[in-house]
Amino acid sequence: MDTAKICAAIFICLTVIAVLKQMRSDIIPFAKMAGVVVMALLAVGMSRPLLVYLENIMDSSVSEYAETLLKCLGIGYMTSFCASICRDCSENGLADGVETLGKIEILILALPLIENIIGVANELLEMA
Numbered sequence: 001m002d003t004a005k006i007c008a009a010i011f012i013c014l015t016v017i018a019v020l021k022q023m024r025s026d027i028i029p030f031a032k033m034a035g036v037v038v039m040a041l042l043a044v045g046m047s048r049p050l051l052v053y054l055e056n057i058m059d060s061s062v063s064e065y066a067e068t069l070l071k072c073l074g075i076g077y078m079t080s081f082c083a084s085i086c087r088d089c090s091e092n093g094l095a096d097g098v099e100t101l102g103k104i105e106i107l108i109l110a111l112p113l114i115e116n117i118i119g120v121a122n123e124l125l126e127m128a
Helices: 004-025 023-044 048-058 063-088 092-127
Strands: none
Touching: 004 023, 023 048, 048 063, 048 092
């Protein structure tokens, strides 16, 4: 049902933008922004079950890993969104730079987890 709502909202936005292109092209950027806001509100509404699930994970014994994973996902989504905006503005170089910096930040966040995994692997190898 949520997918139908999203598709309907997008279709309405596309229709409004198509009509505005014929009548008043100067307000098309505002119509696009309104469409993005509508999609963001729908996404927030859809994510409630996900947030409840994530809260349960954060209360478990793997909360350190879950926190790092969530931070990495957030960085990934933010850099992807920012890069898309840059590409929409025909700034491909900036988009590539944002994506690269996001990947570096994710790698930096993941380094302690990688270190833990290597430590566990070493312990297992020593036991064998």
